[in-house]
Amino acid sequence: MVQRISREAGLQAFIDAVEKDGCVIIKDFTDLESLADAQKEVQPYLDASIAESGSKVGALNGGTATCTRLVGRSKTAREKFFSDPLYQDLAEHFIGIESKTWYGEEAEINKSHPLLSISITMDSRPGCKPQRLHRDDKNHHAWHTKTDKYEKGRDMLLGLFVPACDTFKANGATRIVPGSHLWGDDKPDFGPNGDKGVIDAELKKTEAFVMLGSLFHGAGHYTMPTGSRTVHIFFMCSGVHRQEEIPYLSYPIEDVKTYSKLVQNRLGWKQSEPNLGWVDLKSPEYLLA
Numbered sequence: 001m002v003q004r005i006s007r008e009a010g011l012q013a014f015i016d017a018v019e020k021d022g023c024v025i026i027k028d029f030t031d032l033e034s035l036a037d038a039q040k041e042v043q044p045y046l047d048a049s050i051a052e053s054g055s056k057v058g059a060l061n062g063g064t065a066t067c068t069r070l071v072g073r074s075k076t077a078r079e080k081f082f083s084d085p086l087y088q089d090l091a092e093h094f095i096g097i098e099s100k101t102w103y104g105e106e107a108e109i110n111k112s113h114p115l116l117s118i119s120i121t122m123d124s125r126p127g128c129k130p131q132r133l134h135r136d137d138k139n140h141h142a143w144h145t146k147t148d149k150y151e152k153g154r155d156m157l158l159g160l161f162v163p164a165c166d167t168f169k170a171n172g173a174t175r176i177v178p179g180s181h182l183w184g185d186d187k188p189d190f191g192p193n194g195d196k197g198v199i200d201a202e203l204k205k206t207e208a209f210v211m212l213g214s215l216f217h218g219a220g221h222y223t224m225p226t227g228s229r230t231v232h233i234f235f236m237c238s239g240v241h242r243q244e245e246i247p248y249l250s251y252p253i254e255d256v257k258t259y260s261k262l263v264q265n266r267l268g269w270k271q272s273e274p275n276l277g278w279v280d281l282k283s284p285e286y287l288l289a
């Protein structure tokens, strides 16, 4: 199962749930007004992506309109959803890295903060086929050893899904396999019908779903004749991994200058300590001054 937790339970309750199940639902993530604002901001891009591809909508199985470069195109997605303190704290916990290194006999502790890997709105429509169950950390060639107990540092991706509508089986709510983040890399056993241990992560508007990159999941089958399922999706990666979307090419520097310090840092405009991601031997944030 996937636990549904309110913010008042505190960070540790969310950490415990993610360690146990690989995912959690934040019950009181946002409000209807923010969802409406975000919808207004992404709609032109969703419409354009449909117009561009004609009847064969979007990429990804067909049937899905998209708004890429989401944190640039939607201020609400950037400042409210992506910058949400609980999501940021969970990312620091699960994919932030702190390590000790030796200079001679002197110890030095370095901290590497998470980066935004991808932000995209996906708007799935009639005809959108289900995805095969997969782990998103495939992109980073992650390997997994089977374990009974979660160990910090195991993952390099943490995702946030913010639905703009209720999601349920018929509109293709994400199918997930709670606990599969603890599996190894052997062939998974989903049973004869391919649904052993699989549940639908059904979400209500204003809730959000958080999951580790090692969790088996896949978009469900959109079986309704009309409508669409809009979800704003963000993934952060560890500060020592390559970002899926290239932020330096996707977000012009003049735009980045207007973003909050947090977002600038998460896009990679602050180097990861020690010595990763610099320009002229300096952390690139000086270019934003």
Ligand SMILES: [Fe+2]
Residues within 6 Å of the ligand: 134, 135, 136, 217, 218
């Ligand atoms: Fe995925």
